[in-house]
Amino acid sequence: MKTTLTVNGEAHEVTHDPRRSLLDTLRDDLRLTGTKKGCDHGQCGACTVLLNGERVNSCLCLTAMHDGDEVTTIEGIGSPERLSALQKAFVEKDGYQCGFCTPGQIMSATAMLREISEGAPSYVSDDLEVPKLTDTEMAERMSGNLCRCSAYPLIREAIAMASEVSQ
Amino acid sequence: MYSFDFARPTSVADAVAALGQEDAQALSGGQTLIPTLKQRLASPSVLVSLSAIADLKGVSAEGGTLSIGAGTTHATVAAEAGAYPALAELAGQIGDPAVRNRGTIGGSIANNDPSACYPAAALGSGATIVTNSREIAADDYFQGMFTTALEEGEIITAVRFPIPEKAAYIKFQQPASRFALVGVYVSKGAGGVRVAVTGASNDGVFRWSEAEAALAGDFSAGAVEGLAAPSGADMISDLHGSGDYRAHLVKVLTKRAVAKANG
Numbered sequence: 001m002k003t004t005l006t007v008n009g010e011a012h013e014v015t016h017d018p019r020r021s022l023l024d025t026l027r028d029d030l031r032l033t034g035t036k037k038g039c040d041h042g043q044c045g046a047c048t049v050l051l052n053g054e055r056v057n058s059c060l061c062l063t064a065m066h067d068g069d070e071v072t073t074i075e076g077i078g079s080p081e082r083l084s085a086l087q088k089a090f091v092e093k094d095g096y097q098c099g100f101c102t103p104g105q106i107m108s109a110t111a112m113l114r115e116i117s118e119g120a121p122s123y124v125s126d127d128l129e130v131p132k133l134t135d136t137e138m139a140e141r142m143s144g145n146l147c148r149c150s151a152y153p154l155i156r157e158a159i160a161m162a163s164e165v166s167q
Numbered sequence: 168m169y170s171f172d173f174a175r176p177t178s179v180a181d182a183v184a185a186l187g188q189e190d191a192q193a194l195s196g197g198q199t200l201i202p203t204l205k206q207r208l209a210s211p212s213v214l215v216s217l218s219a220i221a222d223l224k225g226v227s228a229e230g231g232t233l234s235i236g237a238g239t240t241h242a243t244v245a246a247e248a249g250a251y252p253a254l255a256e257l258a259g260q261i262g263d264p265a266v267r268n269r270g271t272i273g274g275s276i277a278n279n280d281p282s283a284c285y286p287a288a289a290l291g292s293g294a295t296i297v298t299n300s301r302e303i304a305a306d307d308y309f310q311g312m313f314t315t316a317l318e319e320g321e322i323i324t325a326v327r328f329p330i331p332e333k334a335a336y337i338k339f340q341q342p343a344s345r346f347a348l349v350g351v352y353v354s355k356g357a358g359g360v361r362v363a364v365t366g367a368s369n370d371g372v373f374r375w376s377e378a379e380a381a382l383a384g385d386f387s388a389g390a391v392e393g394l395a396a397p398s399g400a401d402m403i404s405d406l407h408g409s410g411d412y413r414a415h416l417v418k419v420l421t422k423r424a425v426a427k428a429n430g
Contacts, residue, residue, distance in 0.1 A: 001173060018173035041202045045265060054268040060201045064173045065216050120246060123260050144263025
């Protein structure tokens with residue numbers, strides 16, 4: 001079957017088996033290997049991408065469900081020459097050890113900072129009107145992205161740094 | 168995954184027609200079904216994606232009733248169900264943000280996982296499950312673990328919640344999955360007091376009738392204090408907790424939920 005996707009602003013028509021996951025389409029058909037396959041079951045968050053602007057686990061999306069949708073991957077938010085604020089902050093704060101979860105962390109954090117700037121509360125927010133980017137708030141909002149190296153404190157520092165830059 | 172054909176209809180009528188094929192399976196957000204397919208625990212002949220049906224999406228409140236399209240994601244319910252705060256709060260605590268952006272209320276209610284949150288909200292609110300062919304009261308809909316009143320090929324189109332005077336949900340969450348180790352949903356409204364428990368029973372979500380009777384005259388945590396916890400003999404027992412532990416949690420969380428509902 002055929003599906004049309006806009007990935008990082010570029011339209012692609014891919015021919016695929018109905019079983020193809022969006023993750024496999026991105027990595028194997030479009031050769032965008034920045035998005036990582038960790039557990040392939042929606043538990044680790046390494047495959048996080050933005051789907052029509054919202055963060056999702058691309059391993060739990062079938063490509064066939066997304067005809068006409070827009071996808072943004074880690075390759076779409078910056079380049080080695082022009083890093084996004086979050087990418088810069090992860091480098092600056094050393095927000096990783098092995099780096100495998102990092103693209104997912106950065107894509108998830110990209111959406112998370114937007115969500116918080118739009119005033120969307122989480123269930124740990126003290127102030128439901130104007131949620132603040134506390135460590136507790138970040139831990140909850142990033143709970144879908146696991147880091148087996150346990151670089152969480154530095155990941156949070158990087159997110160906090162990027163948040164200050166964007167403000 | 169085993170091989171399957173794929174259909175993506177844009178209307179409920181076309182989806183019902185597609186689901187008329189033998190061994191067809193409806194697909195909503197896919198946050199449970201896709202992992203199940205990957206583990207080869209399901210082998211549908213055709214997967215009918217409901218994601219392109221605009222009529223199944225949206226939240227609206229009117230005349231004391233909150234109506235949620237079956238294809239509405241948990242994230243949207245959390246953001247837009249402000250008319251029924253206890254329900255919005257429940258939706259905002261399902262899984263993690265990426266899962267909430269895909270998973271849907273209809274998918275959760277159709278699957279009826281014994282540890283899922285939405286079945287407790289539906290049963291605990293006395294909701295109505297609306298399908299392509301009929302309306303089913305929550306009391307008649309949930310029929311045991313992963314078992315519902317849905318017929319083959321029947322699609323949930325919406326869930327209608329009467330907005331109660333008071334309600335609250337408390338779950339003791341499994342920290343990795345955020346499923347309820349035990350979750351208790353209490354409400355007090357025109358239909359009386361309801362106490363629905365998820366995560367505990369091998370028969371799936373159930374109403375704790377002794378607590379409902381005690382709370383009917385005195386809607387306070389103290390009214391539950393004198394009750395014996397329900398029997399743990401037939402409760403889920405796994406590495407996270409024994410049946411007796413879950414039974415104990417049912418009483419503790421019911422008291423907390425009532426206190427929370429009373430503000």
